[in-house]
Amino acid sequence: MSTTSRRNDTPPPRTANSEADVLRGFLDYLRDSVAAKVEGAAEPEARTAAVPSGTSLLGLLTHLTAVERAAFLGERVTDRQATFRPAPQDGVADVVARYRATVERANETLDRFTDLGAPLPRPGRAGPSPSVRWALTHMIEETGRHPSAPPAPA
Structure with missing residues (x-):
């Protein structure tokens, strides 16, 4: 029996030394990891609750x-719990494509900022906006803590 375990995922990214490159590199790494878990899932299993909270991969x-x-x-989120429920007509390919398109748009927004301390745009909202640094750190935390659902079967 071998004591060596096989690694099923890729190691964390090796990024440049700037803070922005490190934060964006780790966020993109997590984004790709979670999208790959959903992308490889079969349709019925992707809708099945995989954790005690009732959350499915979709x-x-x-x-x-x-x-x-x-x-x-x-964009505003008016019903946080509703964000965990895909539309009945949405399949794996739809949800993954929507996520990847959103990530692309988010990255286009981030590309416009060189100062991590700059506030992100919040059209039509009163009050202070979070900084780019805060939003990147929050999304690393948010994306990294949710993939508790098991990976799709190979």
């Missing part, structure tokens, strides 16, 4: 899409 990625939109694109 619900997880639907939620992360809403949080990305709120954090980086300034």
